[in-house]
Amino acid sequence: MNYEHAFHAGNPADVLKHSALTLLLLELTRRQDPLHYLETHAGSGLYTLDDPTGEWTQGIGKLASKSARRKLPELIPYLDFLPWNDGVLGEYPGSPLIAEACLREEDTVELWELKASAEQHLRGLFPKGKGRVSVHGGDGYEAVHRTKIPEGTRLVVHLDPPFEKVDEWDTILHTLVKATRKRPSAVFMLWYPVKEGPPHAGRPEELRSRLEAQKVPGVAVELTSTGGMLAPRTDVPKVRGALLGSGLLFVGAPHRAIAKLGSVLPELARSLARSEHGQAWQARWFGWL
Numbered sequence: 001m002n003y004e005h006a007f008h009a010g011n012p013a014d015v016l017k018h019s020a021l022t023l024l025l026l027e028l029t030r031r032q033d034p035l036h037y038l039e040t041h042a043g044s045g046l047y048t049l050d051d052p053t054g055e056w057t058q059g060i061g062k063l064a065s066k067s068a069r070r071k072l073p074e075l076i077p078y079l080d081f082l083p084w085n086d087g088v089l090g091e092y093p094g095s096p097l098i099a100e101a102c103l104r105e106e107d108t109v110e111l112w113e114l115k116a117s118a119e120q121h122l123r124g125l126f127p128k129g130k131g132r133v134s135v136h137g138g139d140g141y142e143a144v145h146r147t148k149i150p151e152g153t154r155l156v157v158h159l160d161p162p163f164e165k166v167d168e169w170d171t172i173l174h175t176l177v178k179a180t181r182k183r184p185s186a187v188f189m190l191w192y193p194v195k196e197g198p199p200h201a202g203r204p205e206e207l208r209s210r211l212e213a214q215k216v217p218g219v220a221v222e223l224t225s226t227g228g229m230l231a232p233r234t235d236v237p238k239v240r241g242a243l244l245g246s247g248l249l250f251v252g253a254p255h256r257a258i259a260k261l262g263s264v265l266p267e268l269a270r271s272l273a274r275s276e277h278g279q280a281w282q283a284r285w286f287g288w289l
């Protein structure tokens with residue numbers, strides 16, 4: 001396992017994912033029923049932004065100005081949660097901290113991380129006994145099937161795999177097809193990279209049609225930028241295809257959360273698109289059933 005999220009923390013993919021997560025959870029907490037938030041791939045939780053040329057400069061670094069708040073009012077809760085210091089971010093919180101900040105006293109949080117060092121770091125952020133958050137070392141996909149929630153509690157599953165294994169999409173497909181059948185009232189949010197060629201191309205479409213075939217409605221959005229979301233690096237060998245953008249797939253998400261995401265996307269995309277490509281960006285929506 002070589003994946004190191006610290007390298008990517010705060011990049012355009014993180015910004016889109018964490019913006020959507022905030023909109024989703026804040027909408028779900030408007031309802032009465034308690035939530036159980038399960039994150040399958042939690043990461044280490046908090047990342048130092050000490051590389052002045054890091055990927056975060058192409059993501060959250062572009063939303064540092066006061067005008068970002070003015071242009072993206074729906075994202076103020078997300079932006080306000082970040083530990084700004086005079087418009088500068090020394091650290092970037094991962095989704096476990098962002099989710100915890102959105103949730104209420106009565107909600108619970110179950111975090112899974114496979115990599116021992118990342119799990120240990122995460123545990124340090126949520127010391128044992130700190131109430132409603134539990135941290136687990138192990139496979140997050142399995143946890144989706146095994147987790148037990150009290151009656152009347154709504155399960156919210158966030159899947160954010162690193163996509164470093166060639167069969168990652170097979171596991172995602174298997175997990176979501178099975179879990180949506182077993183837990184029809186749960187809410188699911190999956191982040192995925194938009195890339196050309198194998199092992200990515202065609203897989204989101206396959207997942208959508210498998211869900212449609214078993215009558216599980218959902219919606220997905222892919223945000224891409226001309227020439228790729230991230231400037232190509234010249235200092236590291238190219239392993240796989242360039243990241244054209246990010247995809248988010250939702251099952252069971254409230255319409256208002258999706259509508260809010262739709263309303264922020266144009267401005268968010270404009271802010272994140274690479275200027276050397278004339279700010280060109282594209283948002284593609286997919287809905288089924």
Ligand SMILES: C[S@@+](CC[C@H](N)C(=O)[O-])C[C@H]1O[C@@H](n2cnc3c(N)ncnc32)[C@H](O)[C@@H]1O
Nearest residue numbers: 005041042043094095113114115139140160162
């Ligand atoms: C994209 S990062 C997670 C970032 C985090 N969700 C966030 O937004 O802050 C993916 C993480 O998944 C972990 N991982 C890889 N395979 C896993 C698995 N099967 N179960 C749980 N964690 C896994 C990696 O070690 C890595 O820390």
